[in-house]
Amino acid sequence: MTASAPVLSLRGVRKVYPSSPAPVVAVDGVDLQVDAGEIVAVLGPNGAGKTTTLDMVLGLVLPTAGTVEVLGGSPEMAARGGRVSAVLQSGGLLRDLTVGETVLAVAALHRARSRVEAVMERAGIADLARRKVRSCSGGEQQRLRFALALLPDPQVLVLDEPTAGMDVGARRSFWETMHEETRDGRTVLFATHYLEEAQAFAPRTVLVDHGRILADGPTAQLRGIVGDRTVLATVPGAADGVLTRLRAVPGVREVHRAGDRVTVNGTSSDDVARLLLTELGGRDLEIAAPTLESAFLALTGEGQAR
């Protein structure tokens, strides 16, 4: 593969599902290029079109319009050949097989039986080989899916909300394992609705909602967009004068008041907090970290935000 050819290429991709009373537009004109070795997060709320987009990259779903190319060919051919593989969001396992049988069955189909032991070791399920899939925890099942995805030694790894349903500990250890896997230059595309996961793991983030790409760039830049913190405080007898002074603080984007409770959005949370506590007589101060919601707020404008 030459450096100039993108590993993934989506051009004008749309997916419309027939439905009554009106058809559902799951993906509404997505353009996306991913180069070899990139790690890209697809970040968005539930129903944003993340899974449908990834399914089209895997050849599981055909686009209604537009083209999808994986490694210079059709997604289906890349998936069959094991050059692209995936950790699917849910299901994808037979509950009455053991973990070892599941890995062996898929390995046999890929003609990759020599990789079984190494892959189970890497995914951390070597000691679960004899356990029935139905007796595995959500985290263990996810590790099994991860092992299945590693079997064909793929160039591109697609992960659809890989840590959904995991507790914090399992989530952390999953991403630690993933870090190991990306050292040898695999291209990774993963969907998530956790802003922290995109920040911790992906140098590039694609923000999607309503089937459209809202932003696509370095994750650090995204952090700048969503850098807004929210400062809340109770200011007894707060009047318009208080709001005016808060608005005057550089970096403040919005100020609201509901009774005595004042809400300030902006990047300068330290200055706002100092002003509130020392000069304006505020108390019960809270500072909230940026959230995915505030990112969408910043990108779509308050009027359209959900």
Added chain:
Amino acid sequence: MNVTYLRIDLVRQLRDGMYISFVIALPVVMYLLFGTAFGASADVVGRGDTRFYVMSAMAAYGASVGATSIAASAAMELLQGWGRQLALTPLRPPAFVATKVVVALAVSAVGALAVTVVGAATGAHVSALWVWIVTFLVAWLGSSLFALYGLVVAQVFRSETAIGVASASLVVWAFFGNLFVPLSGTVQQIARWTPMYGYAGLVRWSQMQGHSVTSSQVDPLWLLVLNWVAWAAAFAVLATWANRRGRARQ
């Protein structure tokens, strides 16, 4: 077809003890009930007796139930998203269907064999040994048609009800297939077009040569073969099409 994958899938089915004993017990019990009820007198029917006639019918029914329900369990696989997992491997839909047919045949062999053994032990009679062998082989291998049928039903219903629907509807096909009550007249005319008619007639061919117990109509061999082949082709096409559709997320 992948041998390792086939072996793992087969072992998985055979591990389910409840299910396997059901596949064996149902046709055997039905044979004992019908066979002793109708076959008390040693009537000569074709090349054998009434008991053999009932036995071959129940072997056919047992093999079909085994094949259908195994195939219908594919509904659960698809429901659990296994079809999506398989779509990310070199296994293609025709190979998936072929693998399931082989697994279903293994299970239906157990069902047909159980009835045949019990039949031999309870004195079912035909004039020659080859009739036993041919009857068993046709009942067993011919039931592949119903593995395809089970796959179609499974992939249309996509839930545990699929297994119930497939097995229950099989009772209707078995009735029209002349397995429970000998048909005649208009009902037989209609029955000729149903999926189990050709199969049942072929299972009985070595004993009956297309003759019926109650009616004077004789079914030519080509009609029975054509019935089986046409339905097998229809089910195979439908099963492959439904499997392809099942790869999209529901």
